[in-house]
Amino acid sequence: MPSSRSRSQQPSLTLARSFLKLVKSLFSCFHSSQYLHQPQWNSDKAALLPRPISRPHQLRPSVLNADYPSCVHFIQRLPVEIISLIFVLGSEQDTNFPVTVSHVCSSWRYVALHTPALWRHIALGPQEDQLRARVLRARACSLDIQISPWRMTRLGFRRSQYWYAHSVYWHMQLVNPYIDRWRxxxxxxxxxxxxxxxxxxxxxxxxxxxxxxxxxxxxxxxDTTPYILFAAYAPKLRRLTVDGISLAWMPSLYGNLTFLDYTHHGFTNGHHAVHDVLSILHITNQLNTLHILFPQGRIAYLPSRREPATQHVSLMKLKELVLKVDGHDIPFELASLVSLLSSPSLATLRLIDLGDAPYSFRSLKSFFYVYPIPRTLRYVHVGHAWYEPKMLQAMAQSLPLLSKITVKMSHTPEKVFTLNRRIRGHGPHYNVEGLGVQSGKK
Known part of the structure; x- marks a missing residue:
């Protein structure tokens, strides 16, 4: 899942990726140059070194020796604050990037070691000494803690790692004392x-x-135990992704969420599962983006409710809704949930088929019959088994603000249909079948 920070920094991240390629290409020549092994700061170096790069201050250019050649690369002339910012952006794309740039030359190593945000990413793994060093170099900066099923080697290869309970417990002991700094x-x-x-x-x-x-x-x-995290207090928590775990949903912890990617744990099914999700949405009613998935093939561990869920939930601020299916048909829980969900400000609807089926869902018509599609929709994305030309035709004719429909089918490129509205409400100029996209039938 890309985060909100990464989306807001797309131009900067593009610059960071280009800079990362340049660093790798110049890495060998930096070590072979006779000049880069010499100090790059003048006699006033002692006055500059104690000043850490942890907060914005006046830009200053790198100071070069008088005998330094005029053909020096332009990177060496950049202000250290700009270099520091590029390092931080590059570290968001590659966890080994801080180590790479800190071994290029003495000046870059000084910049890297005095940029706390560069070391904030703590990926737990077998290198305990490196983890402790990163925490130390991050100083008072907030930390990003990660436990992943894979790790990156020094050569940039991706290796899987098997986790045991005792190893997870041991590694978490290294970072648990810094919970108040976790970002x-x-x-x-x-x-x-x-x-x-x-x-x-x-x-x-x-x-x-x-x-x-x-x-x-x-x-x-x-494990069916509902977990209470962080003493039910995390006032800045805005984004949550959950898959396979049961949580104790409390307003003091999850009431301020704006993004929720929820995959049902499968310990309940049927009406019970719908009731559980509605209870969650009632607490997280400030959402802007919502992803929902009911996995297929999970065996329920808890007894199911016989009475159907009747509680309606209104998400007044919801702008984007993503409905996912990973089986051969739309699950009953998803169809029942959307029939009880109101989103009067919804602008984007994404219908995702994780199985990439070549045929339409059997219950697709029934689903759109029970789902009250908001008339505020402007964009619709339809994938694979969600596609049905007649359904899209009905959407285009009944939704006055709909401007674009994207269709993704198996073995074909994505098609974008733009709706051109005619004057005085004569309806959209739109024809799905006319663009050559047909739906299959079982």
């Missing part, structure tokens, strides 16, 4: 092992005042 927590497990969640979240019981993003992914989890 994000990202935990993902791909292997099946008992007590993984208990080991990873056992000591997450103190407030997290700086936490902004939380991602908990473990599809193979069989």
């Amino acid at each position: 994000s927590l990202d935990i993902e497990f791909s292997n099946s092992e008992p007590y993984l969640w208990r080991a990873s979240l056992a000591h997450c019981s103190t407030p997290a005042p700086a936490l902004e993003e939380l991602s908990l992914l473990y599809r193979n989890n069989d």
Whole structure:
């Protein structure tokens, strides 16, 4: 899941990617140059060194020796604040980037070691000494904690890693004392092992005042215990991704969410599952973006409710709704949920088929019959088995603000249909079948 910070920094991230390629291409020539092994600061170096780069201040150019050649690369003439910012952006794309740039030359190493935000990403793994060094170099900067099923080697290769409960518990002990500095927590497990969640979240019981993003992914989890995290206090938490874990949903912890990617844990099904999700949405009623998935093939561990859910939930600020399906048909829980969901400000609707089926869902017509599509929709994305020409024709004719429909089918490029509105409400000039996209039938 790309974050809100990364979307708002797309131009800067493009510059960082280009800079990263340039660093790798110049890495060898920097080490072979006879000049770059010499100090790059003048006699006033002592007055400049103690000043850490941790807050904005007046820009100053790099000071070169008088005997330094005029053909020096332009990178060496950039202000250290600009170099520091580029380093931070590059580290968001590559976790080994801070180590790479700190070994180019003495001046870059000085900049890297005095940029706390460059070392804030803590990916837990076997290199305990490196983890402690990163925490130390980050100083008072907020931290991004990650437990991943894979790790990056020094050569840039991706290696899988198997987690055990005792190893997770040991590594979490290294970062748990800094919970008050956590900016994000990202935990993902791909292997099946008992007590993984208990080991990873056992000591997450103190407030997290700086936490902004939380991602908990473990599809193979069989622990039905609802977890209470961070003493129910994380006032800055805005983004949450959950898959396979049962949480105790409290307004003091999740009431300020603006982004929720929710995959149902599967411990309940039918009406019980719909009731659980409606209870969650009633608490997280400030959402701008909502992703929903009810995984297929999960065996319910808890007894189901017989009475249907009747509670209606209104998400007044919801702008984007993403409905996902990973089976051969639309699950009953998803169809029942959308029939009880109101979103009067919805502008974007994305219908995702994770199985990339070549045929339309059997219950597609029934789904659109029970789902009250908001008339505020401006953009619709339809993928694979969600596609049906007649349904899109009906949308185009009944939604007055709809301006674009995107269709993605198997083995064909994505098609974008732009609706051209005619004068005085004569309807849209739009024809799906005329563009050569047909739906299959089972």
